[in-house]
Amino acid sequence: MAGSASTLTHVARPHSRRGLEDPRWLKYTLLGIAFGFVLLFLVVPLTAVFVEALRKGLGLYFTALTEADAVAAIRLTLLAASISVPLNLVFGVAAAWAIAKFEFPGKSVLITLIDLPFAVSPVIAGLVYVLLFGAQGWWGPWLMEHDIRIIFAVPGIVLATVFVTFPFVARELIPLMQAQGKDEELAALTLGAGGWRTFWKVTLPNVKWALFYGVILCNARAMGEFGAVSVVSGHIRGETNTIPLHVEILYNEYQTQAAFAVASLLTLLALVTIVLKSLIEWRHRKSVEAAATATTRQFAS
Amino acid sequence: MSTALASSQAPSRPPAAPSRWRAVNRRVLPGFGLTLGFALLYLSVIILLPLAATFVKTAGLTWAEFWGHVSSPRVIASYRVTFGASLAAAAFNVPCGVILAWVLVRYPFPGRRVMDALVDLPFALPTAVAGISLTAIYAKTGWLGQWLEPLGIKVAYTPVGIWVALTFIGLPFVVRTVQPILEELEPELEEAAATLGATRLQTLRRVVLPALAPAILTGFALAFARAVGEYGSVVFISGNMPMRTEITPLLIITKLEQYDYAGATALAVVMLVVSFLLLLLIQLTQRWFTRRSRS
Numbered sequence: 001m002a003g004s005a006s007t008l009t010h011v012a013r014p015h016s017r018r019g020l021e022d023p024r025w026l027k028y029t030l031l032g033i034a035f036g037f038v039l040l041f042l043v044v045p046l047t048a049v050f051v052e053a054l055r056k057g058l059g060l061y062f063t064a065l066t067e068a069d070a071v072a073a074i075r076l077t078l079l080a081a082s083i084s085v086p087l088n089l090v091f092g093v094a095a096a097w098a099i100a101k102f103e104f105p106g107k108s109v110l111i112t113l114i115d116l117p118f119a120v121s122p123v124i125a126g127l128v129y130v131l132l133f134g135a136q137g138w139w140g141p142w143l144m145e146h147d148i149r150i151i152f153a154v155p156g157i158v159l160a161t162v163f164v165t166f167p168f169v170a171r172e173l174i175p176l177m178q179a180q181g182k183d184e185e186l187a188a189l190t191l192g193a194g195g196w197r198t199f200w201k202v203t204l205p206n207v208k209w210a211l212f213y214g215v216i217l218c219n220a221r222a223m224g225e226f227g228a229v230s231v232v233s234g235h236i237r238g239e240t241n242t243i244p245l246h247v248e249i250l251y252n253e254y255q256t257q258a259a260f261a262v263a264s265l266l267t268l269l270a271l272v273t274i275v276l277k278s279l280i281e282w283r284h285r286k287s288v289e290a291a292a293t294a295t296t297r298q299f300a301s
Numbered sequence: 302m303s304t305a306l307a308s309s310q311a312p313s314r315p316p317a318a319p320s321r322w323r324a325v326n327r328r329v330l331p332g333f334g335l336t337l338g339f340a341l342l343y344l345s346v347i348i349l350l351p352l353a354a355t356f357v358k359t360a361g362l363t364w365a366e367f368w369g370h371v372s373s374p375r376v377i378a379s380y381r382v383t384f385g386a387s388l389a390a391a392a393f394n395v396p397c398g399v400i401l402a403w404v405l406v407r408y409p410f411p412g413r414r415v416m417d418a419l420v421d422l423p424f425a426l427p428t429a430v431a432g433i434s435l436t437a438i439y440a441k442t443g444w445l446g447q448w449l450e451p452l453g454i455k456v457a458y459t460p461v462g463i464w465v466a467l468t469f470i471g472l473p474f475v476v477r478t479v480q481p482i483l484e485e486l487e488p489e490l491e492e493a494a495a496t497l498g499a500t501r502l503q504t505l506r507r508v509v510l511p512a513l514a515p516a517i518l519t520g521f522a523l524a525f526a527r528a529v530g531e532y533g534s535v536v537f538i539s540g541n542m543p544m545r546t547e548i549t550p551l552l553i554i555t556k557l558e559q560y561d562y563a564g565a566t567a568l569a570v571v572m573l574v575v576s577f578l579l580l581l582l583i584q585l586t587q588r589w590f591t592r593r594s595r596s
C-alpha cells in the first residue's frame with residue numbers, strides 16, 4: 001500500500017508534466033469542498049456534543065453522569081456489551097475457521113447470510129424478538145406462564161445487541177484467514193502439534209490484529225445501539241435503559257445539558273474507537289489489509 | 302476491497318472429487334464439524350429463525366389485509382419520506398465522497414491523517430448522539446439554525462433535516478469504497494492519456510472516473526441501504542409528523558406501541574424485501590467490479 005501511494009505522490013509532483021498534475025484552481029477547489037464537507041458534517045456535530053455537555057459547567061456535567069439512573073444505564077450497557085461481544089467473537093472465530101480452512105458446498109451462501117444483519121434495519125432487529133418472545137408472540141404465553149421475561153427486560157436487550165453486532169468479528173476474520181490459507185496450520189500439525197495448540201500458537205497470532213479490530217468495532221456498535229434496543233427495552237428507568245436510551249429520555253424531557261453530558265461518554269468511546277482503528281491500520285497495515293478493506297461492508301445495515 | 306471480494310466470491314478452485322476433498326480437508330485439519338456446526342446453529346438461532354418468524358407471521362394475513370397494511374396513505378407517505386431522503390442523501394454523498402477520497406489519496410496536506418480517521422466517525426458515533434447533536438445545531442437557536450432560519454431555510458423538523466442526518470450516516474461509504482481503488486489505480490493510465498495530449502480534466506473525466514464507476518455505484522448503494530433502515534439519527538431531527546416527516550422504521554415502532562403487531566410486521570416485511578434486493582444488487586455490482594478489475 002505504501003509503495004503505491006508513493007508512486008502516486010510522485011506523479012503529482014510539481015515538476016511533472018502539465019497533463020499529469022491537477023491545475024492549481026482545481027486542487028484548491030477540491031480541497032475547499034473536502035474541508036467544507038468534513039467541517040459541516042463531521043467536525044461541527046462532534047464539537048457540538050462537548051460544547052452542549054459543558055454548557056453549564058463541569059459540576060453539572062459530572063452530576064449528570066453520576067446520577068442514579070445514568071449509572072444504572074452505564075451498568076446495563078456494559079453488561080450487554082460484555083455478553084454480546086464475546087458471543088460474536090466466538091462465532092466469528094468459528095465461522096472464519098470453517099470458511100477459510102475447509103471447502104464445503106454452500107460456502108458463499110453462508111458468507112452472504114453472515115452479512116445479513118447489516119442489511120436489516122435495527123428497528124426490525126428488535127421487532128423479530130418481540131414477535132417471538134413478546135406477550136403476543138409465539139412463545140409469549142409459555143414464557144409468561146413460567147414467569148420468564150425476555151422482552152422489556154435485560155435478555156431482550158442482549159439479544160437485540162447480539163443481532164446488530166453479529167457480523168463484525170466474522171467479517172474481519174474471513175477475508176484475512178482465506179488469504180492466509182492453511183499451509184502454516186498443516187505444517188504445525190505435521191510437526192506434531194494438536195488442533196488447539198495449532199490454533200493458539202499459529203492461527204491466532206496471525207489474525208490477532210484483525211481480531212482486535214473486529215472486537216473494537218463490535219464493541220462500539222454494541223454500546224451505541226439505539227434502534228434495536230429501543231424496540232425491546234420498554235424504557236424502564238434505572239432498569240432497562242441503556243446509555244443511548246437514557247440520552248433519549250433526558251433529551252425528550254428537555255434536560256438538554258444532561259442528555260449531552262451522557263452522550264459525550266458515547267462520543268468519547270467513538271473517538272477512542274476511531275483512534276485505535278487508525279493506529280491498527282497504520283501500524284499493522286499488512287495484517288489487517290484484507291480486513292480493513294472489508295470494513296465498509298461491515299456497516300451496511 | 303478487491304482482495305476481500307475476490308477471496309469471498311471466487312468459487313475457490315473447482316472441487317475435486319468429493320471423496321478426495323473430504324480426505325484432504327476433514328481429516329488433516331481438525332474442527333470442521335465443531336466450528337461449522339456451531340456457526341450454523343448460532344446463525345439460525347440469532348438471525349434466521351427470528352427473521353423467518355416475521356415472514357411466517359405475515360403469512361397469516363390474507364393478501365387484502367397485507368395490502369391494506371402496507372398501502373394506507375400514511376404508510377405510502379412514510380415510504381416517500383424514507384426513500385426520497387435516502388436517495389437524496391446517498392446521491393449527495395457521491396460527489397462529496399469522491400472528492401474526499403481523491404483529496405485523501407492524491408493531495409498531501411497537513412491534517413490528512415486526522416481527516417482520514419474522522420471519515421469513520423459516522424460508523425463509530427452512536428446514532429442517537431448524532432441525532433441530538435444535529436438537531437441542536439439546526440434548531441432555531443442552534444449554531445447553524447440561527448443563520449439559516451432568517452434565510453427561510455428550515456432544517457430541523459423538516460424533510461431537509463432527515464436528509465442532513467442520512468447524509469451524515471452515509472458519509473463514509475462512498476469514500477471508503479472509492480479510496481482503495483484510487484490507491485491502486487495504475488499511474489500509467491493517466492500518463493498515457495497525458496502523453497496522447499489529453500488535458501488534465503479530460504484525463505480525469507475519461508480515464509479516472511470510469512475506473513472508479515463500479516466503486517462509486519457500490520458506495521452509493523451501501524449508503525442508500527443504510528439510510529433506508531436508519532432510525533436513531535433521524536427521529537430526533539425529523540419531528541415525526543405523520544404524512545410529512547415520518548419515516549417507515551418509526552411507523553413500525555408506532556404500530557408496535559399500539560399493539561398493531563400485524564401492521565408492524567407487514568411493514569417490516571416490505572422493508573426486509575427492499576433490504577434483501579439492495580443486498581443482492583450490491584453483491585452483483587461487486588461481482589461485476591471484481592471481474593472488471595481482473596481483466
